[in-house]
Amino acid sequence: MNAPSRGALSARPPRLADVIIRAVTGCLGAGMVLLPAGQLTGRSWALLPIGLALVAVSLAGPLARWRMVGTLAAGTAVIESALTRPDLAVLAWEGLLILGYLLLVDAPRAMPGTVTAHWLWRQLPLAAWGVFTAAIVLVVLAVRVPVSAWLLVAGAGAAVAAVVIALPRRPGQPREPS
C-alpha cells in the first residue's frame, strides 16, 4: 500500500482567473521594462533582458516564491528611467505601470473567479490613489513656480502637520467612576 507521491498535488491545472491575472501582471511588468528601453544606449541595453527575465521569473518558476524578484524587476525599470530620463508623461506612465505590477504580483495563486474579482476590487482604492498622486505630481512638476520663501515655509509647515497627523496617538486613560 504505497502512498501516492506528493507530486500529484502540484499537477492541478491552473485556474483561468489565475492565468489572466498572471498575464496582466506580465504585460504590466513587460511594459514598465520596455517603456523607457527605446532610449537605452551602449551597455545599458543589458538592463532590458535582465528586467524581462526578472518579470518572467516573478510570475512562474521555482524562484517566484522569492519576493525580492518582483522588487528587483521594478528596480530595473527605475534604473532604466534614471539612465534615459524620458519625458514627464512617460515617467508618469512608468510610475503607474510599476505600481500596477507591484500590486498584481502579490496576487495569491489558485484563486477562484469570484475571489479573484473580490481581491481585485479591494486593490482599486490603492490604484486610484496612485493615479491621483501621479496626476498631482505631474502637474506640480509641469508648472514652473518661481522660488519663494513663503512657499518654502508653507511646504515645511505642511510636512510638519502631516507628521503630527500621522503619528500614532496614545489612547486616553479611562476615568475612575466617582
Place this chain on the structure above:
Amino acid sequence: MTEGPPAARGEPTVPAPAAAADPAPGALAGPAPVPAATQRPAPGPVAAAQPPVPATWQAAPRLRRLATIGVAVVLVAILTRHADLLLLGAPALAALAAARRGSRHEALDAAVTAAPARCFEGEDVEIVATVAAPVDEVKFRIEPGPAVTVIDGPVTQVAVAGEPASARWVVQPHAWGRHHLCTVTAMCTDGMGQASLTLRPGRVEVFPHPPAVRASMLPADLLRRIGEHTAAAPGAGIEFFGIRGYQPGDRLRDLNWAVTSRLGQPHVNQRAALRAADLVIMIDAFSDVGPPGDTTLDVAVRGAAGLATAYLRTGDRVGVVVLGGVLKWLAPAPGNRQFFRIVEMAFGVRFPSEANPDLDRVPRTALPPRALVVLFSPLLDRRALSAVTDLRQRGVSLVIVDVLTREPPGEPRLPLSQLAVRLWRLDRGALRSSLAGLGVPVLSWDSGTGLEGAQAPLRGRRIRAVR
C-alpha cells in the same frame, strides 16, 4: 522492562469505541470482506479545536515592496538631482500611505478540525480550517503528513474579506496510527501587516486496513472448546471422520447402509468434532524499516489486524504480544471488541528501545500452551530471534511471517555494492533455512497482496509445536 495489559496492571482500561461492541451472533457468520460493517470504528468526536492562536505580526511583502521602490526612487532623484524621477515612485508611495495599517490582534481565533477522528487506512478525512478574525485576506496552505494524500481541494486556498475565511480539504491517510494528518498554514494579511499561523488538527486514530484472509492456519492440537475448526477427533460436526460399528445410542440417520449391507453388521458414519483455537499474534516492533506508510511495522500490524479479524469472525480467541521497547500483551479473548483492543495496543508500539524482551514474564493466560503463535517480523533484530527460541521452549505452535520484502538498495557506482547485496541475500536465505530446519514455517508477505496467498504453503497442514 515488561508491562502487562492495563487491566492486569490495575490501570483503567481504555473504553472501546461504541461500534466495537460485540454484535449479534448472526453478524459473525459469513465471509464478509474486511473491514466488516460491524467492525467499523466509531466516528468519534471531531478532533478538538485549538484556542485562539497568538499571532506575530510583521510587515506584509507588499509594504516592503512599495516602500523599497519608493525610497529607491527618492534616492535616485536626489543623487541624480532630477526631480522628475519622483513621478516613478509617487504612485507607490501614495498607495503605501493610503493602505490601512490593519487591526493587528494579538491572538486570532483560528482552528482546524479533522473529521472523523477515527477511520481506517484509505478512508476520507475532512480537514476544515477557519479563521474567524476580521482580516483582509487569508491564504491557507495544507502540508500533508507522511503517507497522507490530499484527494480533494487545492493545496492553497484564499479567502478575502467579506467571505467566510475557511478552507476545506479531503485527505486520505495511508498509514495506521494515532497522528496529526496535516499542518495548515494560515497567512493572514490585514492592511499592511501579515501574520502566519500554524494550525494542526487533533490526532486522528487511523486503524489498519485488514487484508483479506481466512482462518486456515491451525495448530495440531485444538482446544476442547466448541468452535468452527474441524478437529482430528470424532465429534458432532459436519465433516466425515470415519466408520465404526454400531453401538447402542447411535442415531439411525448415521447408519452407513453400503458398509452395513456389505459386512452384514450395522456400521455408522462418524463426524469430525468442531473445535476452537487460540491465536496469539506477535508483533516484532524492534525493527521498522521502509518508506512511510509501508514500513515493516506497518505491514506487520496490518497483517495482525487481518488475522485477528479472520479468527475473531470464526469465534476463536485472539491475543497479541508486542515485542518492542516495552513488552506488552493482551490475553486471548473472543469478540469484535478484541479487534479494537489489539489495534489500540498496536498504536503505541512505534518507539525505539534497546531493552530485551523476556517472554517468561508473559503470563500463561496471555500465551496459552496450545495456542497458535504467528510472529510478524522482518527478522532483522536478534532479540526477535531469541524470542523465537523462547517460544520453542514453551512448546507452542509457531509460524513466522516475514514482512521484509525489500532488499537494501545497491549503489551501482560502488563495485562491492552488488556483492554486499548478494551476501545479504545469502544471509537471509540461511536464516530462513535454519528456522525451517527447526520446524518453524516461515512465510513471506507483502501488504500489497492478500494474506491468503502467503498462507498457501501451509494449506491443509496443521502446525505442530516445535521443541
